[in-house]
Amino acid sequence: MHQATRLRGAVPALLIGLLVLLAAALSAPGVSAQTGPQSTEQGTEDSDTESAEPQRSGKDSGVTTLRADDKHAYGLEVRGPDALRKLLVRHLDLARFREQADISEVEIGRLIAAAPAQARSLLETEGYFNAQVDAQRVEDPAGGTPTVRVQVDPGPQARVGRVQFDMQGAFAEALQAGDPALERRWRGLQARWPLKSGAAFSQSAWAGAKNALLASLRSRGYASADYAGTGAQVDAKDNTVRLSLVIDSGPLFRIGEVRIEGLERTPEDVARNLVPFDIGDPYSEKILLDYQEALQRSNLYEGVAVELDLDPARAGEAVVVARLRENTLQSATTSIGYSTNTGPRFGLGYTHRRPFGQDVVASVRLQVGGEERLAGFDLLGYPQESGYSNLLSLQADTLDAGGARTDTQRARLGRTRTTERIDRLYYLEFIRTTLETDTRRTTDKALYGNYEWVRRDVNNLVFPTRGLILNAQAGAGYALDDDDERGPFARLYLQGTWFQPLPRPWLLQVRGEIAQVIKRDSLGVPDALLFRAGGDNSVRGYGYRELGPVRDGAVVGGPVLATGTVEVLRRFSGDWRDWYGAGFIDAGNAANDWGDYEPVFGYGVGVRWRSPIGPLRVDLAYGQEVGSVRLHISVGATF
Template identity: 50%
Template sequence: MTPAAPRPALRAGLAALACAALAGCAALPFGREAAPDDKAAAASSRAQYRVEVEAPDELRKLLTDYLDLARFQNAPDTEAIDTTELTRLAAAAPAQARTLLETEGYFAAEVQTSRAASPDGVPVVRVKVNPGPRSIIRSVEFAARGELQTQATQAGSEAASLLERLRRDWPLPVGQPFRQPAWTAAKTTTLARVRAEGYPAATWQSTAAKVDATDQAVELALELDSGALYRLGALRIEGLQRYDASTVRQLATFGPGTPYSETLLLDFQERLQKLGLFESASVELDADPAGATAAPVLVRVRELTLQQATIGVGISANTGPRVTLEHRHRRPFDIDWVASNKFEIGSSLQSWQGELISHPLEGLYRNLVSGTAERLRSGEETRTSWNARVGRTQDTPRIERLYFAELTHSRVDNIAGATSSNALSANYHWVFRDVDSALLPTDGYTLSLQTALGRALNSTEENGPFARGYARYTLYQPLGASWYASARVEAGQVFARDAVGVPDTLLFRAGGDDSVRGYGYRTLGPLVDGAVASGRTMFTGSAEIARPVSAKMPAVWWAVFVDAGNAAQRWTDLKPVYGYGVGLRWRSPVGPLRVDLAYGEEAKAFRMHLSVGIAF
């Protein structure tokens, strides 16, 4: 009997079963042998690459820092960039590079990219740049509107002077290369200057830089809207608990109606911070346009504790190791004065310094009563002295003045014997500073002058009148390329008959940290009976060049210096001695810390010197 042929439904079922079986076979282990080839094919579509930029040195860093093509080459996900993405980045690079070059003033740059394979098979993309000529500023138009322009129409007015200075000092003058960062900085700096000079609401009405790529020129146009001229109003003081508001008000050198100036408020704030009564002080202008004619000045203070005591341990190259105790009461006996006492006990110096000084009075004056007592041993000599002062001081932004009457006593014991003398004198001290920083000056100068007229009162020497003069000039000068120079000259003289016994504390000696390095403190002076004595004339000078040790440590400087000077009884007897050496400087927040190794030519020996701060 012949078997029957399969029905259509049966044939369809068998075909489906065969397809499922074949699919299952593909999932078995032996079916994965093709996977390595698949991975290789996928890897061939990925591109680890390098970028080479051919451009002038000053532009290469700009392009390698900001071109997407260059930035992504070292990114962690570089392996995720495939050939297609690399092609896109290379195609976009010329337009992106031209945009970057325009910020540096190159508006006709030619940029080309090409690809090649390196010997190790890594793709290399070359970016070749021909920047072309740099555009130069051809013209600057500086216009103003608002109250500044209105008042500037009056010849000789402060507004006219300010507008003239703004145009004269514009940071991007004609003929200078154009750079977008410099253009932005110039606008920011100029606007900040206008706001600081009485117009805190000033804004730029419009600014434009018109580029002529054909002539490689840029035309600048600016219009300033100054807004209103602000005038200062009443002081609003916050934070006072123990002190009277007059203590703060007396330090303000302006009154209602004074044109606003940022410098005025900053000087006021600095005086508050230096007063010694406040932990912090800030001074701000209330810049609400509605109150421009009498803008309130906001003063916020945080008071220091009423009393403060400090114990210190230190060492000085001049007087050796020491222990100090300082105490300050900022309102003793509930009166508006400050009482300070400092005791120092050391191997060479034992001293007490006391001062009672008033809170600020009208005109920035302060009354004072002070005294000192000390015992100083230098070399084979011991000096015991004391003084008492009554006077008045004034501290303005640039000038310090001190007037006082003084009673002085001094006794000196050395191998030549003992001398004792007293004096009553009237004194005037004057200090002028024009420096970029009072703590860390690098540019400017200071001048200190001292005068005294008095009468010596002695039991062992002749009584008589005397006069004393002293001057110290210090110059700070930046030399460029991170080099800085400083120079100092000081001189002093006492005018009196030879027989008149002037106290040793009013005479002069040289040697030490702020005098002639390479010699001990107060070891330079005339010889009297084989012992160094104080002289009636003195001269010292110093010259120093310094620069930072490295760009990574800008606060640490090295220096070389030469000092010269001496003290004598007469100018004809004064023979300068020399010291020179090298040193390190740490420009700390409280002033420079100086460590110097100096060779004293006359002493024929090296000496280490250590000091902190600036001497005026």
């Protein structure tokens, strides 16, 4: 039974209406997810409103009023540009001490007298060195609580004049020796400096620029880099600031030793086998992060911290310290979930990370769902010096889809390696599949060797918005079918997903896959090695694996497959920035050969949520071939 509600008749009109409404909502200027009146912060300018009209019209009234009441000794009114008013209301002593109802008149007078100088000091941090500030007390004509009025004329904001960089230390020595790589890097550091001549000056921008320059040096080789001196010379008359920086790079750090700490039962060599650099390599922040991620991916350690010893005296042979906390020796997990592909599911898992004292991780898993059931046992060896891990896997699964029941058993022996961007897996597998329809039952077997390669060149692995993900597989084997016919075959598969930002706030995703099993027409291979289409991550609008050749009234696997998707997303604004609206078109099918191949289409709308574990996708898709609507729900990144 399909896990979907089917609507017929007015479906195309309904989808067109939904698309029009979505486009209108997403493209409307100033769309906000807020409802009701806008909330305000308490205790500053927001707790006492200005005039209502400027807020409705989007104009700045130029005044922030902290009204007086029985809890305050006086009211406060600050007049000036919006951003500067917020600064003054947040930091002026007049704003803080007004809450002291018992403050004396003498103390209020002192605060008023000190306010102009204090305000000018605050404004100088934003680059206003010629500000005019006046503070005076205004009595209430009705005899009530007085108001202190602060009038601010900031004058022009200072601009950066000349910027002078001087480099000292090992970096400067290499520059003098004519190192071309460092010359390019030094030019790049200066080119990325944000406070160029003519830029608006503020203390926060100055501090941020200095920190960013130093962080860039420290992240690649010069871990002890620091400033020998910095200066911001202000010419208040011309409203310019001359910046000077003297950077001492310190020595170039090179990796000399890797020290492992915190292990009790796991061999130290395992952590060393995951090191992604060689002794003597220049230090960089990236190689330490790569090492830390490799240790985390191994699933052997619950806590990982990789650091560099910053002792300049040992820079030529710097020590990398990996502090590890081992994962529990044994763990059990349960899971419950729902997928529109296969319905509700329940899972159990058990893992032992050193059975019988051997350097392997043993896992047992069981998953029971409405249309799919799976049981598996895996042995994964600890990472070796090459970075690869040996694996042994036994698995049995059952799938009811497209009117056919498929029972598959696999025994796999291979090796795997996972790095930051590339995953590799090669194995030899014996596979046996029984395909049962209403009128026929066949069992095919094969001995099959395969190589799988996945590359992820994206800006974010959890929710990519730019880049490319490729998945390539190539294998060959020897099959024995239900009619005792035997012979060789080959299997090829390629999938790619391209992520491309469009003019904000739009995004584009394009996905495509193509695959083929090359064999004699009369030779049967296990159905699990063939292809079907349809479902959440294939052609939406159709059931999971319900697209393909039809045999005896049931959908079975086909030797050829091609599917594709074009999807446009628009990011919401405000508090809903982790949500996206989507419109998409899917096309594709599986077939017995390319001559019989006929793609079917699905299209619809949906929403995306950028969750911590990957995108939550909810789609309403119309399958053109079947003339019905299907709901698709999935969560998590799919590579």
